[in-house]
Amino acid sequence: MNTTVPKNLVMLARMLERADRSAAAVDAQQYRDVVEHLSEALQSGLPASMLEAVLQASPATSELYENLQYRHAGLCRSPLEPALEAELSARAAIDAARRSAFQPKH
Incomplete structure (x- = not known):
């Protein structure tokens, strides 16, 4: 394996993290x-332990990796509990809005 890939992967992950967190506009x-x-770099066949370390250290890279793997693995890195809670809250808000929209106004 090319030994520059891990260094490039870490450098690129840091660059993406900075860009995602930047308050200023990014080109x-x-x-x-x-x-x-x-x-x-993420698809270059890195050892699992190295890949996991980078994904743990960089939420933006982890999200990109998940998007790249979505066709095969779905939301494999997203915690299920917060996603489920968000969906249930959204459904409750939609239902409440529908009920209030159909109540007669006095």
Whole structure:
């Protein structure tokens, strides 16, 4: 394996994390370039322990990895409990809005 891949992966993960957290506008083409190169690095057959360490350290990279794997694994890295709670809350809010929309106004 090419020994520069892990260094590049870490560097790209840090760049994506900074871009995602930036309060200033980020150049769209630079962002796409970082995502493209990071996507290639994530799909380069890294050892599982190295990949897991990078994904744990970088939420933005973890989300990108999950998106890349979605076709095969769904939301494999997202905690199920918060997603379920968010869906239930959204349904309750929608139901409440529907009920109030159909109540006669006095």
